[in-house]
Amino acid sequence: xxxxxxxxxxxxxxxxxxxxxxxxxxxxxxxxxxxxxxxxxxxxxxxxxxxxxxxxxxxxxxxxxxxxxxxxxxxxxxxxxxxxxxxxxxxxxxxxxxxxxxxxxxxxxxxxxxxxxxxxxxxxxxxxxxxxxxxxxxxxxxxxxxxxxxxxxxxxxxxxxxxxxxxxxxxxxxxxxxxxxxxxxxxxxxxxxxxxxxxxxxxxxxxxxxxxxxxxxxxxxxxxxxxxxxxxxxxxxxxxxxxxxxxxxxxxxxxxxxxxxxxxxxxxxxxxxxxxxxxxxxxxxxxxxxxxxxxxxxxxxxxxxxxxxxxxxxxxxxxxxxxxxxxxxxxxxxxxxxxxxxxxxxxxxxxxxxxxxxxxxxxxxxxxxxxxxxxxxxxxxxxxxxxxxxxxxxxxxxxxxxxxxxxxxxxxxxxxxxxxxxxxxxxxxxxxxxxxxxxxxxxxxxxxxxxxxxxxxxxxxxxxxxxxxxxxxxxxxxxxxxxxxxxxxxxxxxxxxxxxxxxxxxxxxxxxxxxxxxxxxxxxxxxxxxxxxxxxxxxxxxxxxxxxxxxx
Numbered sequence: 001x002x003x004x005x006x007x008x009x010x011x012x013x014x015x016x017x018x019x020x021x022x023x024x025x026x027x028x029x030x031x032x033x034x035x036x037x038x039x040x041x042x043x044x045x046x047x048x049x050x051x052x053x054x055x056x057x058x059x060x061x062x063x064x065x066x067x068x069x070x071x072x073x074x075x076x077x078x079x080x081x082x083x084x085x086x087x088x089x090x091x092x093x094x095x096x097x098x099x100x101x102x103x104x105x106x107x108x109x110x111x112x113x114x115x116x117x118x119x120x121x122x123x124x125x126x127x128x129x130x131x132x133x134x135x136x137x138x139x140x141x142x143x144x145x146x147x148x149x150x151x152x153x154x155x156x157x158x159x160x161x162x163x164x165x166x167x168x169x170x171x172x173x174x175x176x177x178x179x180x181x182x183x184x185x186x187x188x189x190x191x192x193x194x195x196x197x198x199x200x201x202x203x204x205x206x207x208x209x210x211x212x213x214x215x216x217x218x219x220x221x222x223x224x225x226x227x228x229x230x231x232x233x234x235x236x237x238x239x240x241x242x243x244x245x246x247x248x249x250x251x252x253x254x255x256x257x258x259x260x261x262x263x264x265x266x267x268x269x270x271x272x273x274x275x276x277x278x279x280x281x282x283x284x285x286x287x288x289x290x291x292x293x294x295x296x297x298x299x300x301x302x303x304x305x306x307x308x309x310x311x312x313x314x315x316x317x318x319x320x321x322x323x324x325x326x327x328x329x330x331x332x333x334x335x336x337x338x339x340x341x342x343x344x345x346x347x348x349x350x351x352x353x354x355x356x357x358x359x360x361x362x363x364x365x366x367x368x369x370x371x372x373x374x375x376x377x378x379x380x381x382x383x384x385x386x387x388x389x390x391x392x393x394x395x396x397x398x399x400x401x402x403x404x405x406x407x408x409x410x411x412x413x414x415x416x417x418x419x420x421x422x423x424x425x426x427x428x429x430x431x432x433x434x435x436x437x438x439x440x441x442x443x444x445x446x447x448x449x450x451x452x453x454x455x456x457x458x459x460x461x462x463x464x465x466x467x468x469x470x471x472x473x474x475x476x477x478x479x480x481x482x483x484x485x486x487x488x489x490x491x492x493x494x495x496x497x498x499x500x501x502x503x504x505x506x507x508x509x510x511x512x513x514x515x516x517x518x519x520x521x522x523x524x525x526x527x528x529x530x531x532x533x534x535x536x537x538x539x540x541x542x543x544x545x546x547x548x549x550x551x552x
Contacts, residue, residue, distance in 0.1 A: 003162050003194050004028040004051060009063035011046060013425050016059070017417075020046045022218040024063070028196060030161075033188045035205055035226075036198045037243060038215035040429025040457045044198045045089075047215070048166050051196070052084050053077065082111055085160035089167045090382070091147035095139050100131060103139060103150055107158045121157045129153040129183065143335040145176035152180070156187065163187065165197040170454045174483055175518070176335060178204050200429075200457050201484075203245045203522050207262035214240055226262055243458035246486075246522035246537045253541040267526035271540075275530050275547065282546040284532040285539040288493075288508040296361070298446050298477035299323040299346060304355035306345060315341045316352065317501030323494075325360075328468055328478045330488040332519065333498030339481040340381065342498070343448045346479065347371070347378045359446060377444035381451045383435030387423035392434050395423060399441035406441070412467055413437040414460070429456045436467070447471065449480035453487050465491040489513050489521045489535040510535055 004027065011021040021043045028034055038044050049055040050065055053072055065072040067084070088094050097103045104122045113121070126135055129149055134142065142150065148168055155163065165184065169177035181204040188195045188208075199205055206212065212229040214222040221238075222229050233241040234252045241249065247267030251260040256274075261267040304319040315338045323329045331339050344350040345357060348364055348371055357364045359375065367375060380386070389395040392415065396406045410416045413433045418426060423434060432454065439447070453461050461484075468478055468491065482488055488495055489509045496506040497519070505512070513520040514533035524533075527540045534540045 002027045002029050003032075003068065005064075005066040005069075006047075006050075007064045007066070009047075009050060009061070009065060011050065011057070011059055011061040013057065013059045013421075016421075018218075020059075020218050021050075021061075024218070024220055026213065026220060026223065028162075028194060031188075031192045031194055033185070033195045033208055033210045034197070034213060035202070035209040035211070036196060036213045036215065037200075037202060037240065038457070039239060039459050040200075040433075041427045042215040042457075043218040044215055045166055045427060048086075048164050048196065048198065051162075051164055052080055052086055054080070055086060078111070081107070082158055083161045085155035085158065085163045087148070087151050087155060087163070087165040087168045089170050091144060091151050094151050095147060098139060100137050100139060100142075100150060101126075101135055103154050104131075104157055107154055111158060121159075125153045125157045128156075143176075145172045145180065145335050148172060148180060149183070152183065156193075160193065162194045162196065165195070167198055167200065169199065169201065172335065172483065174485055177201065177483070181205050200243065202243055203264075206245045206248075207266075214238075216240070227260060230260055230262075239459040240457075242462065246540075247526055249537045250523065250526070250540045250544070253537065254544040256544070264522050264526045267522075268529055271527060271530045271544070274544075278547075280530070280547050282543050285510065285534055285543060287510050287533065290508065295324040297322050297358075298325040298360055299479065300356075300358040301342075301345070302356045302358075304342075304345060304352045304357065306341060306350055306352045308350075315501055316345065319345075319355070319502055321496065321503050323477060323479055325477055326472055326475055327493040328472060328480070328491060330492035330495045331479065331481045331498050331503070332483070332485060332488060332495060337498045338501045339498045340450050343378060343450055343479070343481055346446075347376050347448055372442065374443050374445065376446045376448065377439045377442045378448040379435055379439045379450060379452060381454065383431045384424065386435045386438055387431075390422060391420050392423050392426075393419040395434070395438055396441060399438055409437045409440050412440070412470070414463060429460060432456055433460065433464075436464075440471075445476060447476055447478045449478065449482075451482060452480055453482060453484045461487055485513065485519065486521050486523075486536075489523075490538075510539075 006024055006026040009021055009024040010019050012019045036044050046057060049057055067075050095103060097106050101122060104125055105118050108118045108121055126132055131153060169180055172180060184195060185208050187193050206226050209226050211223060212226050213220060214229060222232055230244055230248045245262060247261040247264060261270050301319050301321040304316050305314055306316040307314045319342060333339055341350055345352055387395055400406055410419055413436055415434050415437055418430055456464060492509055494506055495509050495512040496503045510533045513524055513535040521535050523537050523540050524535045527534045531543050534543055
């Protein structure tokens with residue numbers, strides 16, 4: 001018997017002009033690992049929330065969801081809590097207690113489990129997930145990756161039959177995200193737990209899936225094995241093809257034949273065999289020119305030191321940063337390194353106790369209130385912190401009363417059809433675009449973006465990059481903090497690595513990512529056995545075709 005039978009499920013939010021889900025039919029078998037993907041706003045999160053009654057969104061619906069052959073609404077809340085686990089995008093939305101061990105025990109206590117069993121389950125989960133070193137810590141002191149791992153451990157303590165994860169790595173750095181997703185796969189293999197997961201970053205999970213389900217405009221357009229779905233999306237010239245793992249995209253973009261690779265290892269093997277014992281004439285892509293000397297700087301930080309508490313640890317430890325005017329500057333690094341604090345320092349929220357911050361050649365102190373009108377604007381990690389109105393239109397009008405600029409920025413960010421919706425009814429990616437539109441209405445010369453691609457599908461990442469290029473052409477400088485190394489490699493002009501409260505190195509994307517072993521792109525890890533400094537899927541595909549043409 002299957003875990004879930006979804007039959008002709010159609011759902012619309014109140015006041016929506018079109019259904020969010022339209023005639024969805026899907027079966028999830030016991031023990032399956034199912035990856036659900038689609039463009040932002042395609043209905044993925046809404047579908048997942050229909051698989052647990054307490055999370056089902058308000059609106060009109062038709063159709064049926066069966067769990068173990070029983071209509072979901074007839075399954076008791078006790079059984080749903082015990083059998084269906086759900087991990088949300090934002091870990092802070094799911095944490096309810098003060099200490100780590102309290103959080104691990106909370107769900108079991110609510111299920112009425114006896115004290116002896118609780119102690120055993122908590123100890124087992126802490127050991128399995130490696131939480132021993134921070135077992136007694138305050139939840140508020142944990143990093144984003146630790147909080148998400150704690151959420152997963154707390155749910156698994158209840159021994160669910162099904163684990164549903166809604167973009168669980170959206171706030172994690174690449175290494176923490178990979179570790180988290182490996183743990184999820186381990187749960188599926190070792191415990192037989194059914195996994196249903198949505199992700200925009202498919203590199204670490206696509207190859208593991210028993211089945212990939214692709215959604216578009218509320219409908220299921222594909223449901224098959226990973227290789228079959230990849231071939232289908234390529235043949236259909238689907239926008240979702242851009243979301244597939246780098247090895248798969250390189251394979252099809254290169255015009256290769258045979259079985260496409262799904263992992264970096266398979267991609268490396270394919271490239272090695274293709275060019276084995278052959279002399280290559282094109283070894284590296286065209287490199288970006290080094291930044292010219294003597295450029296004017298939009299931002300300069302000299303020996304910046306900052307701590308949140310007087311007797312606390314220094315978060316920034318002598319930061320030195322120079323960002324030329326009119327460029328896209330990306331800052332990468334692990335969680336807790338000080339990247340977001342640096343952005344807050346640039347826009348005056350955090351004031352360093354030592355060092356200087358200059359914007360366009362002037363000390364930040366000299367700007368006063370004019371700093372936030374026509375100079376600096378910041379898009380925070382959580383876009384919802386910017387929303388105050390009942391509709392998105394109200395939010396935009398808070399920044400500008402004139403309809404012309406509002407319409408222009410709505411078209412730029414592709415949210416014209418969303419302006420009458422409540423901001424909290426939007427998907428994560430739609431909220432990010434809406435928040436960007438609100439920020440752009442301040443006409444900034446320096447735009448600060450904290451994890452701007454979080455929650456964005458690969459299709460809109462390309463659109464988002466076009467927005468940044470357009471702003472760059474208008475003379476706007478962008479500084480972005482991101483865990484999305486693929487995006488930074490593709491679109492940034494300069495990349496800086498943040499470590500231990502400092503910028504340790506800055507270089508152009510090809511020189512920066514081409515020299516790294518772990519903090520680099522999948523394309524580079526896959527191709528470095530054959531090519532040099534190829535850091536994007538496009539780089540590898542171009543070099544592949546060039547060398548094959550020479551050989552022929």
